[in-house]
Amino acid sequence: MSARRSILVTALAALALTLTGGGGGVAAGAPSAEDTPAAAATYTVTVGSKGSWTHPDDTPAAPYLDKDGTFYFQQAHALYGATQPRRWTFYTxxxxxxxTRSSAISDAVDPANSNDRNNDTTWRCNNSATGLESTAPPAGSGYSQRNFCDLAGVWVDPDTGAWYGLVHNxxxxxxxxxxxxxxxxxxAVSTDQGRTWRITSHxxxxxxxxxxxxxAAFPQQTYHYGDGDPRLFVDIASGYFYVYYGSRIVEKGGGWKAFHAHVARAPISGKMAPGSWRKWYDGAWTEPGVGGRESNMVPVEASGSTGYTxxxxxxxxxxxxxxxxxVAAGLMPPTSPLFVIEKM
Structure with missing residues (x-):
């Protein structure tokens, strides 16, 4: 494991403990018994020399273990041009x-639908839960499709061996x-070790x-970009999935300007079901994952001790x-230093 990846794992573990009450308890109210570790843990982060990486991709490499203990990682990209690649790639x-790249998984084709394949996810993205609700880009756009989607984080169910994943749209x-x-x-879920996938729901x-x-929803100069760029952390000790993700505020006719950081969690026992997710909002895990409000995470400093806007x-x-x-008028938070935390 490279020094950079070691830092990421350690930082995410520390942040998960903080949010569940183990490292300072920023969530409102006393932590419940299921959230509180038996003993508070401390972490030390050290930085060594930069490691090499030979498989760069748009979505960062996400590791997981299969039902038999085999090590895998997956990453993905979905480029916008009509002839550019859109792929979910798997290594073991x-x-x-x-x-090394697994061609058996990375080049797999759904036997029931030859358009649905891991090395060309165009059909999959456009016909997914989000894709079917999307609309096509305007004429002359550099975007060739109505939806581009990346697999971004996988967990293997020890009970059934099914692979569950989060999809960034x-x-x-x-x-x-x-x-x-x-x-x-x-x-998304795969019941054949990643060869075919079914994107199930938001x-x-x-x-x-x-x-x-x-x-009507965005009457002024800006609009909200949505929730994306998920980073999955499976915290077996607490029994929860944690997903750190980001949003952006966009100026109409322009581009994104403010980047905000958020977190949601779900019990591992729920196996990523849509109704099992709760967003962290105003210091508590109260808002539903689908359509719920979310707090912008910020570092705990002398000027603000809650960890959120x-x-x-x-x-x-x-x-x-x-x-x-x-931002200058205090009507929205500036970019959070915790946005997409793995880019440190």
């Missing part, structure tokens, strides 16, 4: 340094004449509209002004 070996391109899109997170979405040009200071689409104007 002893560890990150020895793993980028859909309905250029909804207000800008250069970007909406984001949302779905769940699991984490934001509370605003994702319709093209919806000026106060609710009145969160983004409100009814507020007028550009992103920089609203």
């Amino acid at each position: 070996g002893t560890d990150f340094d020895t793993a 980028e859909f309905t391109p250029q909804p207000f004449g800008d250069g970007v899109h909406y984001d949302g997170i779905d769940s 699991v984490i979405t934001y509370p605003y509209s994702t319709k093209r040009g919806d000026t 106060p609710v009145p200071d969160e983004y409100d689409p009814a507020n007028a002004g550009t992103v920089s104007q609203q």
Whole structure:
């Protein structure tokens, strides 16, 4: 494991303990017995020399163990051009340094549908839970599809051996004449060790509209990009999945300007079912994963000890002004230093 990857695993473990009450207890109220570790743990992060990495991709490599203990990692990309690749790729070996691409999984084709394949996910993304609700890009757009989706994090059910994953969606391109899109997170399952996948349903979405040009939902100069870029952490000790994800505020006709960090969790026993997820909001795990409100995570500092933006200071689409104007006026938080925490 490289030094960078060691830092990520350690940092995510520490943050999960903090949110569940083990490392300072930022969640409101006394932690329940199921959330409290037997003894508080401490962590030390050290940084060594930069390790090499020979398999860069758009979605970071996510490790997991199969039912028989075999090591895998997966990563993905979904490029926008009509002839550019869109792939979910799988590697296996002893560890990150020895793993090689599995052609048996990475090049697998659904025997019931030759259009659905891991090395070309165009059909899969467009016909997924999010894809079927999406709309096509405007004429002349650099986006060739209505939805682009990446597998981003896998967990193997020890009871059945099924592979469960989170899917990052980028859909309905250029909804207000800008250069970007909406984001949302779905769940997927494979019962044949990753060869074929079924994207089942939404699991984490934001509370605003994702319709093209919806000026009733976004009447001012900005709109909310949605929830995406999930980073899955399986905390067996607490019995929860934790998903760290991000959102962005976009200026109509322009691009994204403010980047906000969020977290949701679900009991592992729920096997990523959509109704099992709860977002961290105002210091507690109270909001549903689909359509619920979410707090922007920030570092705990002397100026703020809760670890999140106060609710009145969160983004409100009814507020007028550009992103920089609203940030300066205290109408929305600036970019969080915790946005997509693995990019450290």
